[in-house]
Amino acid sequence: MSPLIDVVLPDGSVKALESPASGLDVASSIGSRLAKAALAIIVNGELSDLSREIPDGAHVSVVTASSSEGLEVLRHSTAHVMAQAVTRLWPGTHFAIGPTIDNGFYYDFELPNDARFTESDLEKIENEMRAIVREDQPFVRRELLRDEGLELFADQPFKVEIIRSVSAGATGEDVREAGDGTVVSTYRNSDNFVDLCRGPHVPSTAKLGFFKLMRVAGAYWRGDEKRPQLQRIYGTAWDSKDALDQHLFRLEEAERRDHRLLGRELDLFSFPSELGPGLAVFHPKGGTIRRVMEEYSRQRHVEAGYEFVYTPHITKGDLFETSGHLQWFADGMYPPMELDDGQNYYLKPMNCPFHLLIFKSRQRSYRELPLRMFEFGTVYRYEKSGVVHGLTRVRGMTQDDAHILCTREQMREELVSLLNFVLDLLREFGLNDFYLELSTRPEGKAVGSDQEWQEAEETLESVARAAGLELVLDAGGGAFYGPKISVQARDAIGRTHQMSTIQLDFQLPQRFDATYIAADSLRTRPIMIHRALFGSIERFMAILIEHYAGALPTWLAPEQVHVLSVSGIYDDYAHEVALACRAAGLRAQAEPATEPLGARIRRSKMEKVPYILVVGEDDVRNGTVGVNARGSNDPERGVAMKDFIDRVAAESLAHASPEVG
RNA sequence: GCCGGUGUAGCUCAGGGGUAGAGCGGUUGUUUUGUAAACAACUGGUCGGGGGUUCGAAUCCCUCCACCGGCUCCA
CATH class of the missing domain: 3.10.20.30 (Beta-grasp domain)
Incomplete structure (x- = not known):
């Protein structure tokens, strides 16, 4: 026994x-x-x-598979199956890395003879993967000495590089792939497929099967644009057909919410090709949304003690020499205009140097600090051609930008109240699920001493911790002049977006030699805090559109009330109702009865107007309206006009959406 | 910038060497409508731009541009 x-x-x-x-x-x-x-x-x-x-x-x-670990194992194993399928179909393929990602996995390949995958190859690969699943191949783990590993993968240059790098003490991704370096682990599926991998894996390919290859894309080896570009295939994998279908449905849902699509359908904005990539125009309805956003933001900033400033869009290069932008950020700037006097003028990519000039325009006293200067500053950045994306990544944008100059002693308290201010403002726009990200010094492209960076990073971290939200470290993600906290928000379908950024800066005041006279009569260097709460108005609007799937809460909706008369003979009353709404501050208009009521209702519904009022003979007689609220299938009849107006005005003030029962 | 894909009417798309199509939209007329599509007529395009092959190119080839999905970057 x-x-x-x-x-x-x-x-x-x-x-x-x-x-x-x-x-x-x-x-x-x-x-x-x-x-x-x-x-x-x-x-x-x-x-x-x-x-x-x-x-x-x-x-x-x-x-x-009911746990996240289980799904991850399953996805990683599916990535191996995909790699095997690819090597079966393209013998001689070099394969690089194949990690799991949210909802799926990818694997990077280098095909023989510089071949490329096309979208139609995905189906071929999927079929081959299904064959491998049917073959019920075991995943067999084996640990090899480093040199044995190098020999086994002698014809796989990327694997060789990974083995060499882990044995040289690398960390992170490579260790996940290979192990700790003295010994490397491998997983063999069949005589002709073995991969370097730390594991673990499912016992057999038969445990897999609910996957879909999503797309093929280029990806640089090790994420370095100077190294070879590999062919990456993205896939998603789940433990059941249901889960897979649900995931695909969620992707469709995200597509339906795409702000670029809704922006066109709802007539909010467009990108005329005459203007060039990443340059948007806002149509009247998009303009209304933007104006309401800006007005609310202004009001809140006034209340929070900000002062409003205005600065030009172009400047002589000297300014950006002083600020360091031409040294550190030139790639992101439009090339200069050379004028007759031999000066180079630049479109501004950031507002901060201008605000510092305002600070420097006269001698400042400590009594003036903190000095909070706010501007809706329009900036231009020469984004690489492949990165522009709707309103979220543009070449011309307006930041709700402010710079706070304060003393070292004030810095901490200022940051704490600033963070509260941000979160409160974002909540008013309907976002309420946040976490924070701390971005630290970027290696090799930062100005300032180690000590300054350390102090800045420590201060930001302690403020972020004090906020009590989840804090994620983004090592090396800071700007060249200082570290930052960014507020990340999860939207209605669980995606996260970077919203506000708060950056601490010891550098610019120094570069501009900005000083104030302290209580002890000495010239003293102020601290500068950069902050944008929307990030950019364009991006923030895009996020809101997607968050609300175009059905903006009443206060932001470009048109809040449509008044439809049952027939042309009540058009006058419809106008009267619309005028009464407008007098109460609502955005309302009457739609003439040129089509059947159903068609007009449909049109307004598709425009996602929060309230559609229908008025007919009863209403004319009684001074009432029929109320069809967005999201409701059950219109109310005979609501007193004043009651309706009071209700919507209150709802708008409360930043709410129509209440539907 | 790099890799892959896609460009036909305002939008969604069909056509694929031989007279440019549909639906929706828009305009006009008729219709006067009680909660998601009335009827009819009309309108609409240098088939992304340029070059080439051809008797003939939306269609085949080259090139540029734009857009889409990624990579790198980023608000």
Whole structure:
């Protein structure tokens, strides 16, 4: 009889198993359904293959696709299957890395003879993957010495590079691929496919099957644009057809919300090709949304003690020499205009140097600090041709930009109140699920001393922690002049967007030699805080449009009320109602009865107007309206005109959407 | 900037060496409508730009541009 070992299950209970026992044995001992669903096992906190032998006394937890770990294992294994399929179809392919990502995975390849994947290849690859799944190939783990690994992958240059880099002490992605360096781990599926991989993997390809290859794209090896560009295939993988279908449905939902599509359908903005890429024009309705956003923002900034400034769009290059932009940011700037006097003039990519000049326009006293200067500053950035994207990435944009100059002592408190201000403002626009990101010093392209950076980063971090929100580190993501906190918001369908940025800057005041006279009569260097709460108005509008799927809350809706008369003989009353709404500050208009009512209702509904009023004979007699609120299938009849107006005015003030029952 | 894809009417799309199409939209007329599409007529295009092959190019080839999906970058 074999000796027994004990394993501790997640609920604390202890199970005795015959030794040796694998992860699969553990799962089987609990139940046959679990054994079937098991994909991997966590042994003493370490995610491992099911085939792994379990040591006596281990704490174990069986991993199925219902956990995020399980899905990740499943996706990673599917990536291997894809790599095998590709090497079957294109013998001689070099494969690079194939990690999991949100909802799926990708794998980077270099095809022989510089061949390229096309979209139609995806179906071929999927079919080959299905064949591999049917073959029920086991994933067999084997650990090799470094030199054995180098030999095994001698014809796979990317794998060789990974093995070399992990044995040289690399971390991160490479370790995930290969292990710790002295020993490398591999997974073999069949005689002709073995991959370098740390694992773990599902026991067999038969555990997989609910996947779809989404798209093919170029991707630089190691994300470095100076290195070879590989062919990347993105896929998604799930544990059931249902889950896969749901995911595909969510993608369709995101497509339906695409602000570029809604922007055209709702007649909000466009990108005339006559203007060039990334340059938008706002149509009257988009202009209304923007104006309401800006007006509200202005009002809040006045209340928060900001002063409003205005600065020009172009300047002599000297300014950006002083600020360091020409040294650090020239790639992002439009090329200069050379004028007759031999001066180079630039479109401004940022507003900060101008605000500093305002600060410097006369001597400042500590009594004036903190000085908060706000501007809707329109800036131009020469974005690379491949990156412009709707309103979220443009070449001309307006920032709700402000620069706060304060003393070192004031800095912390200013940041704390600023963060509260931001979050409160964003909540008024209907976003309420946030986390913070701290971006630190960018290696190799930063100005300032180590000590200054350290102080700036520590201050920002402590302020961010004090806010009590989740904090994520974005190492090396800061601007060249200082670190930043950015507020990330999750939208209605769970995507995250970078919203506000708050940057700390010890550099610019120094470069411009900005000073104030402190209480001790000494010239003292102020601290500068850069901040944009919307980020850019364009991007923020895009996010709102997608968040609300175009159905903006009443206060932001470009048209709030449409008044439709049942027939032309009540058009006068419809106008009267619209005028009364407008007198109460609502955006309302009467639509003439040129078409049947149903057609006009449909038109207004498609425009996502919050309130459609229908008026007819009863209403003319009683001074009432029929109210059809957006989202409701159940119109109200005979509502007193004044009651309706009061209700919508209140709703608008509260920044709410129509209440539907 | 790089890789892949796509450019036909305002929008969505069909056509694929031999007279440029549909639906929606727009305009006009008729219709007077109680909650998501009345009827009719009309209107609409250098088939992204340029070059080439050809008797003939929207269609085949080259090139540029724009857009879409990624990479790098980023508000």
